[in-house]
Amino acid sequence: MEREHTTQNKAQQEGRDGAGFKAGFAALIGRPNVGKSTLMNALIGQKIAITSDRPQTTRNRIRTVYTCEEGQIVFLDTPGIHKAKNKLGDYMVNVAQHTLSDADVILWLVEPSEYIGAGERHIVEQLKKADAPVILVINKIDTVKKDLLLTYIDAYREQLDFAEIVPLSALKRDGLDVLLSCIMKYLPCGEPFFDEDTVTDQPMRQIVAELIREKALRCLEEEVPHGIAVTVETMKFRKKIVEIEATIFCERDSHKGIVIGRQGSMLKKIGSMARPEIEELVENQVNLQLWVKVKKDWRDNDYLLKNFGYNPRETE
Numbered sequence: 149m150e151r152e153h154t155t156q157n158k159a160q161q162e163g164r165d166g167a168g169f170k171a172g173f174a175a176l177i178g179r180p181n182v183g184k185s186t187l188m189n190a191l192i193g194q195k196i197a198i199t200s201d202r203p204q205t206t207r208n209r210i211r212t213v214y215t216c217e218e219g220q221i222v223f224l225d226t227p228g229i230h231k232a233k234n235k236l237g238d239y240m241v242n243v244a245q246h247t248l249s250d251a252d253v254i255l256w257l258v259e260p261s262e263y264i265g266a267g268e269r270h271i272v273e274q275l276k277k278a279d280a281p282v283i284l285v286i287n288k289i290d291t292v293k294k295d296l297l298l299t300y301i302d303a304y305r306e307q308l309d310f311a312e313i314v315p316l317s318a319l320k321r322d323g324l325d326v327l328l329s330c331i332m333k334y335l336p337c338g339e340p341f342f343d344e345d346t347v348t349d350q351p352m353r354q355i356v357a358e359l360i361r362e363k364a365l366r367c368l369e370e371e372v373p374h375g376i377a378v379t380v381e382t383m384k385f386r387k388k389i390v391e392i393e394a395t396i397f398c399e400r401d402s403h404k405g406i407v408i409g410r411q412g413s414m415l416k417k418i419g420s421m422a423r424p425e426i427e428e429l430v431e432n433q434v435n436l437q438l439w440v441k442v443k444k445d446w447r448d449n450d451y452l453l454k455n456f457g458y459n460p461r462e463t464e
Contacts, residue, residue: 172252172253174335254280256283264307286314415438
């Protein structure tokens with residue numbers, strides 16, 4: 149039987165009655181590339197969500213779990229809210245918007261700026277409809293002068309009545325304890341949703357596929373990454389090695405050549421970059437075999453979207 153990355157939760161956790169214990173869901177939303185996945189990885193102390201400097205890196209809602217003596221926070225990392233250009237984009241935006249209704253507290257992640265653009269104003273309108281308290285998280289404060297922070301805070305404070313405002317740097321892990329304390333304040337008391345050793349409910353295959361896609365995002369030319377999808381075909385655990393076969397799908401024949409590279413150089417580069425992180429994940433040596441196939445215009449194909457793990461009906 150294939151191993152899973154985590155143990156799924158039980159209805160009740162042994163030895164804990166839930167009295168005084170906080171447990172709830174915290175949704176991370178924001179524009180693309182503001183650092184949502186980086187923040188979530190930093191909060192749980194482990195890399196689960198992939199990151200890159202390309203917008204729209206996160207495509208699905210990813211659940212990770214932080215548990216301490218005080219309570220349990222289930223983080224919901226969402227795709228960046230953006231103007232959709234295809235069915236995949238529609239799916240991503242719907243995932244982000246539907247997550248708001250599932251959250252006990254909402255973390256709106258922004259970059260430090262006094263300019264509130266159209267994208268941010270659109271998110272404000274979505275947040276006004278939400279019932280959950282909203283915490284404004286101003287990320288990347290390590291990139292600006294501290295004496296300007298009050299100006300940025302005032303600019304956003306005019307947009308919405310926030311429950312809390314927390315400046316931090318996810319990359320530098322500065323301000324994370326303050327944010328965790330603020331989140332706990334707004335969670336209901338109750339039993340944990342997951343066992344205390346659970347970090348994510350993502351299947352290991354999906355995490356492996358995402359790690360490969362992350363390396364492809366970092367290696368490939370500008371026009372290729374958004375048309376990339378990755379599936380893990382086989383994952384076999386041997387005594388001393390894990391055999392993994394994965395397929396990278398792209399939308400055009402010309403893109404296939406770019407992904408493979410001259411004499412397979414690009415494909416080897418992607419594999420060599422992904423292998424160490426996969427080995428850390430599975431705690432074993434990995435033999436990774438990558439293949440490349442073309443599925444034309446898959447981002448506008450409902451059948452292929454579902455096959456690649458992006459099911460539009462889940463957001464309806």
